[in-house]
Amino acid sequence: MTPMTSAPESRPLLNRRLAEFGTTIFAEMSALALRTGAINLGQGFPDTDGPEEVREAAVRALRDGRGNQYPPGPGIPELRTAITEHQQRFYGLGFDPDTEVLVTAGATEAIAATMLALLEPGDEVIAFEPYYDSYAASIAMAGGKRVPLTLRAPDFRPDLDALRDAVTDRTRLLLLNSPHNPTGMVLTREELTAIAELAVERDLIVVTDEVYEHLVFDGEHIPLISLPGMRERTVSISSAGKTFSFTGWKVGWVTAAAPLLTAVRTAKQFLTYVSAGPFQFAVAEALRLPDDYYSAFRADLGAKRDLLAGGLADAGFEVHRPQGTYFITTDVAALGEKDALAFCRALPERCGVVAVPNSVFYDDPEAGRSQVRFAFCKQESVLREAVTRLGRL
Numbered sequence: 001m002t003p004m005t006s007a008p009e010s011r012p013l014l015n016r017r018l019a020e021f022g023t024t025i026f027a028e029m030s031a032l033a034l035r036t037g038a039i040n041l042g043q044g045f046p047d048t049d050g051p052e053e054v055r056e057a058a059v060r061a062l063r064d065g066r067g068n069q070y071p072p073g074p075g076i077p078e079l080r081t082a083i084t085e086h087q088q089r090f091y092g093l094g095f096d097p098d099t100e101v102l103v104t105a106g107a108t109e110a111i112a113a114t115m116l117a118l119l120e121p122g123d124e125v126i127a128f129e130p131y132y133d134s135y136a137a138s139i140a141m142a143g144g145k146r147v148p149l150t151l152r153a154p155d156f157r158p159d160l161d162a163l164r165d166a167v168t169d170r171t172r173l174l175l176l177n178s179p180h181n182p183t184g185m186v187l188t189r190e191e192l193t194a195i196a197e198l199a200v201e202r203d204l205i206v207v208t209d210e211v212y213e214h215l216v217f218d219g220e221h222i223p224l225i226s227l228p229g230m231r232e233r234t235v236s237i238s239s240a241g242k243t244f245s246f247t248g249w250k251v252g253w254v255t256a257a258a259p260l261l262t263a264v265r266t267a268k269q270f271l272t273y274v275s276a277g278p279f280q281f282a283v284a285e286a287l288r289l290p291d292d293y294y295s296a297f298r299a300d301l302g303a304k305r306d307l308l309a310g311g312l313a314d315a316g317f318e319v320h321r322p323q324g325t326y327f328i329t330t331d332v333a334a335l336g337e338k339d340a341l342a343f344c345r346a347l348p349e350r351c352g353v354v355a356v357p358n359s360v361f362y363d364d365p366e367a368g369r370s371q372v373r374f375a376f377c378k379q380e381s382v383l384r385e386a387v388t389r390l391g392r393l
Contacts, residue, residue: 017140024133025360029344038348039386041308041374042356044181044326048379050245051289058249058282067277073269075103075253075280082284083253090213091223099258102265105275106250107211107239108134111175113268114207114235114254115142123172128158130361130368132181132209144172148363153331153371154320156183160194167198173205179212179221182358182373183329184322186219192227200229205260207235211252214243214294216324217302225255232257235264240283242326243297245377249279301326301376304383308376311387317372326377329358333370335393340372351389 012019026043033040049055061067067076074080080097087093095101104110111134119125121143127135129148139146149163174195178187187195199206206224213221225234239252254264305321309328313319318331337343340357348354358371376383 017143018137021137021140025356026133029354029356032345032348033354036348036352036354038352038354039378039382039389040354041376041378041386042344042354044242044375044377045247046245046377047382048245051286051293054244054246054282054286054289057285058279061278061281066281067279069277071274071277071280073274074098074265075101076277076284079103079251079253079280079284079287082287083255086287087223087255091226093223093226093255095255096258100255100261102254102261102268103280104252104254104268105272106241107209107237107252109250109268109271109275110237110239110252110254110264111135111207111209112138112141113271114237114264115139115144116271117263117267118142118205118207118235118260119144119172122170124168124170125173125175126163126166126171127175128177128180129363130182130358130371131175132177133361135175135177136363139175145170146363147171150362150364150367151180151183151185152367153329156180156185156320156329158185158187158191158195160191160198163195164198167202167204171202171204173207174199175207175209176224177209179210179216179322179324181212181325182327182356182361183320184325184327186216186221186323188219189222192222192224196224196227196230199233203233205233205235206230208237210236210238211242212325213238215298215301215326217298217305218323221324233260235260240286243294244283244286246279246282249276249283251276251279251283304376304378304380307380308374308383308387311383311390312374315387315390315393317390326375328374328376330372330374331370332372338370340368340370344372351392353386353389 029042080101084095115138119142126147129150235256241247318334320329344357356373358368359365362368
């Protein structure tokens, strides 16, 4: 008789680096909006398309057969040149389109490729908390260790002394997001200067996520890469989705000194390799839109911020007025609520609106336990209806 043996212990299918990550909160809340028919102010995407001339440029590229096959790995020359023109036009920054610009599948891929390229297992990454959710996952996939620098209400300014204290011999890079999602904080020149001086002193690389660069309502956007000592140690990331309201096109880019750019490109080529061929031609045209497009876009979103912020305050929320992005962080403790996640799961049934709990963007959920984020990148009529519904609270 064959002796009975116990079955081998099964190995988890998901590798341990990603074990803490499940379905994103955006997927959960968007599904909730669809099921209940609620107004979705959770996920940050516009409910109208961007400029018609940019959309037509994409159609023209498709019809002319431009980009329908694999585009060049670093991105089409037309777009890389347009990106350098944009950086020079708005910030006085000069980049070589052939060696210092890389086109990616949105900023999310750019962040992932940068982490994979620059981190060794065990390297520490200091990032503002609450973070955009892909930051933690990208650091984990690269084997790094995230070190949060918590931004606290009501103004969400970074504690620069705490930042200095957080740097250790294992710190490899700083991952900064300004304008900051989800809080709407915009770094000042004084804060950026202090961060730059620390990076130079401790020989750190800084990765900057600047996708909301053209949505600053109070203050100004200053690229960290423009400050003294930062040109050779900064990886600057942005994208077309938020600026031109074509988030589904997934066209992003990296600008950096050639050695850093080469490292990021090495990792990126084994992720998507290339993407969004025809859309790259359209984004090249979008970046050359006149100044009045950018100013009108910012003014429109600024008015929508004010509309939603006023409605949320009237409904009883504590409102943290954002300096930039298209998100408003609120506190529901003023409504007698303690748990933002439970509040958001119940909100569609209570009044027909979907929002996102900020607690999921913290390593320590207690830090944002009662914070809720609303997106105002929607039509004015939609926002007015949402304000009416929120008034039922």
